[in-house]
Amino acid sequence: MSDRDMKTDVILIGAGIMSATLGTLLKQLVPDWNITVFEKLSNAGEESSNEWNNAGTGHAALCELNYTSEKPDGSVDISKAIKINEQFQISMQFWSFLVQNKLIQNPHDFIMPLPHMSLVHGEENVTFLKKRFEALSKNPLFQGMEFSDNPEKLMEWIPLIMQERTSHEPIAATKIDTGTDVNFGALTRMLFDHLETKNVNLHYNRSVSDIKRTSDGLWELKVQNLGSGEVERHKAKFVFIGGGGGSLHLLQKSGIPEGKHIGGFPVSGLFMVCNNPEVVAKHHAKVYGKAKVGAPPMSVPHLDTRFIDNKKSLLFGPFAGFTPKFLKNGSMFDLITSVKPDNLLTMLAAGAKNMSLTKYLIQQVMLSKEARMEELREFIPNAKSEDWDLVVAGQRVQVIKDTEAGGKGTLQFGTEVVSAADGSVAALLGASPGASTAVHVMLEVITKCFPHYLDEWEPKIKEMIPSYGVSLMENPQLLNEIHTNTSQTLGLSEKKPVFS
Numbered sequence: 228m229s230d231r232d233m234k235t236d237v238i239l240i241g242a243g244i245m246s247a248t249l250g251t252l253l254k255q256l257v258p259d260w261n262i263t264v265f266e267k268l269s270n271a272g273e274e275s276s277n278e279w280n281n282a283g284t285g286h287a288a289l290c291e292l293n294y295t296s297e298k299p300d301g302s303v304d305i306s307k308a309i310k311i312n313e314q315f316q317i318s319m320q321f322w323s324f325l326v327q328n329k330l331i332q333n334p335h336d337f338i339m340p341l342p343h344m345s346l347v348h349g350e351e352n353v354t355f356l357k358k359r360f361e362a363l364s365k366n367p368l369f370q371g372m373e374f375s376d377n378p379e380k381l382m383e384w385i386p387l388i389m390q391e392r393t394s395h396e397p398i399a400a401t402k403i404d405t406g407t408d409v410n411f412g413a414l415t416r417m418l419f420d421h422l423e424t425k426n427v428n429l430h431y432n433r434s435v436s437d438i439k440r441t442s443d444g445l446w447e448l449k450v451q452n453l454g455s456g457e458v459e460r461h462k463a464k465f466v467f468i469g470g471g472g473g474s475l476h477l478l479q480k481s482g483i484p485e486g487k488h489i490g491g492f493p494v495s496g497l498f499m500v501c502n503n504p505e506v507v508a509k510h511h512a513k514v515y516g517k518a519k520v521g522a523p524p525m526s527v528p529h530l531d532t533r534f535i536d537n538k539k540s541l542l543f544g545p546f547a548g549f550t551p552k553f554l555k556n557g558s559m560f561d562l563i564t565s566v567k568p569d570n571l572l573t574m575l576a577a578g579a580k581n582m583s584l585t586k587y588l589i590q591q592v593m594l595s596k597e598a599r600m601e602e603l604r605e606f607i608p609n610a611k612s613e614d615w616d617l618v619v620a621g622q623r624v625q626v627i628k629d630t631e632a633g634g635k636g637t638l639q640f641g642t643e644v645v646s647a648a649d650g651s652v653a654a655l656l657g658a659s660p661g662a663s664t665a666v667h668v669m670l671e672v673i674t675k676c677f678p679h680y681l682d683e684w685e686p687k688i689k690e691m692i693p694s695y696g697v698s699l700m701e702n703p704q705l706l707n708e709i710h711t712n713t714s715q716t717l718g719l720s721e722k723k724p725v726f727s
C-alpha cells in the first residue's frame with residue numbers, strides 16, 4: 228500500500244447529478260479553481276441518478292398529489308407545489324443556459340415534453356382534485372392545466388387506462404402539457420463529459436473511506452483505488468459530500484457538529500417496465516395517482532411514458548420496500564453502521580414511531596409479481612403479465628432527525644444540505660423532490676459555503692438563471708419570457724413526440 232498526497236481547491240465525492248451540477252456551476256463561476264471528483268463505481272450517474280433507478284419525472288408539482296394538501300377548512304394548500312415549481316424553473320433555466328452555450332448538446336438526449344396528469348377515483352377524491360385544480364389553475368405557474376371528469380375526454384387523454392374499465396366509480400383527471408420526462412443519468416454523464424474538457428479530474432473506482440480536518444484547516448480524504456488497492460490521501464479547501472445514500476456515513480466521519488443526531492432510513496424501490504410497442508403506443512403521459520393509506524409519499528403509484536436511449540417504454544411504480552442498504556451497490560451493514568452514540572436515541576425513537584411504515588415496506592418487498600400486476604390493473608385494467616418486467620430502482624435514504632414539530636426521531640421526506648459553520652464542507656442528505664431540483668439545492672450549497680463570494684458571483688448566476696432571487700409567481704412577465712425561452716431551447720414546444 229502506498230500513500231500519495233495531493234492537494235486541490237474542491238473535491239466532489241460521488242459522480243451523481245448533484246456533484247455534476249455543483250461542479251458545472253463552480254466551473255462557470257470560478258473557472259480557474261481545481262476540481263477533483265472521486266466516484267466508487269466505474270462510471271458517472273450509476274446510482275440513484277441513473278435513468279433506470281429513478282422515475283425521470285421533472286418534478287414541478289404539476290401532477291404529484293402529495294405536494295398539495297387539504298386544510299381543515301376544506302381549502303387546498305398549494306404552497307409546497309408553488310415552491311417546488313419555482314425550484315424546477317431554476318433547473319430549466321440552467322439547462323437552457325448549458326444548451327444555448329453549447330456546453331451540452333442535443334437537449335432531447337435528456338429532456339422530453341410529456342403531459343403530466345393526476346388521476347383519482349371515488350367521489351371524495353374527485354371533489355378534492357377539482358378544488359386542487361381550481362386553486363392551481365389560477366396561479367401563473369400552473370397555466371394551461373385542464374380538469375375533466377368526463378369519461379369520453381379521459382378516453383382521449385389516457386386510452387390505455389380508460390379502455391375496458393368496468394367500474395362505474397366517479398373518475399377525474401387533470402392534465403397539463405408543459406410537463407417533462409428527464410433522463411437524469413444522461414444529463415449527469417453529459418455534465419461530466421463537459422467538466423472533463425474543463426480540466427476537472429475525474430477518478431472512477433475510487434472509494435472515499437475517511438474524511439478529516441487537518442491542522443492547516445484543509446480537509447484530508449482517504450481514498451481507496453478499488454482497482455489496485457492503493458490508498459491515496461487528497462487534500463482540499465472545500466469538500467462536497469455528494470455520495471447519495473453514501474453521504475451520511477461520510478458526514479459522520481467528518482465529525483462536524485452539524486452532522487450529529489442525524490440518522491438515515493433506507494427505502495428501496497421497484498418498477499415494472501413494459502417494452503411491448505403496441506401497449507407503449509397507447510400511452511403518452513405521466514399519470515400520478517394517490518398513495519395508499521399507510522404508504523410513504525415516495526410510493527405514490529404512477530404510470531409513465533419514458534424516453535430512454537431513443538426508445539419509448541412504460542414504467543409503473545414505484546413499489547417501495549425495505550433493505551438495510553443505503554446505496555443500490557451498498558452493504559447490508561449500512562443501516563447498522565450508521566447508528567452512532569450521538570444518533571442512537573434519535574434512531575430508536577424513529578424505529579418506535581415508524582413500526583407500521585417498516586411493516587408496510589417489508590410486506591411490499593414480499594409481494595409476488597402477480598400481486599404487483601393487480602396494483603397495475605388499477606391503472607390498466609387489461610394489463611398482461613407477459614408485457615411487464617420488474618426492475619430494481621435506486622435506494623432513497625430519508626433523513627431522520629429531532630424536530631420541534633415532530634419530536635425525537637422524526638422521518639423527513641425532503642432534501643437537506645448539512646454544512647460546517649465555516650462552509651468548508653457540505654453534504655446532501657435525502658432524496659425528494661430529488662434530481663429535478665438539483666440546481667436550486669446546489670445554489671443553496673454555494674450560498675451556505677461561499678457567502679463572501681456571492682456579490683462577485685451574482686451577475687454570472689443571473690446570466691445562467693435569470694430568475695435568481697426573484698419569485699416567478701409574482702413576476703408573470705418574466706415567467707412567460709422564461710417559459711418561451713426554455714421551451715424553445717430545450718425543444719419542449721413540439722406537439723408531436725419525437726420518438727414513437
Ligand SMILES: Cc1cc2nc3c(=O)[nH]c(=O)nc-3n(C[C@H](O)[C@H](O)[C@H](O)COP(=O)(O)OP(=O)(O)OC[C@H]3O[C@@H](n4cnc5c(N)ncnc54)[C@H](O)[C@@H]3O)c2cc1C
Pocket residue numbers: 240241242243244245246265266267268271272273274275276277280281282283284285286411433434435436469470471472473474477495496497545554620621622623655657658659660661662663664
Ligand atoms: C425510486 C426512485 C425514484 C426517483 N424518482 C425521481 C424522479 O422522478 N424525479 C426526480 O427528480 N428525482 C427522483 N428520484 C431522486 C433522484 O434520483 C435523486 O435525488 C438523485 O439522483 C440523487 O443524486 P445524487 O447525486 O445525490 O446521488 P446519486 O446519483 O446516488 O450519486 C451518488 C454517487 O456517489 C457515489 N458514492 C457514494 N459513496 C461514495 C464514496 N464513499 N466514495 C466515492 N463515491 C461514492 C455513488 O456510487 C454514486 O455514484 C428518485 C429516486 C429513486 C430512488
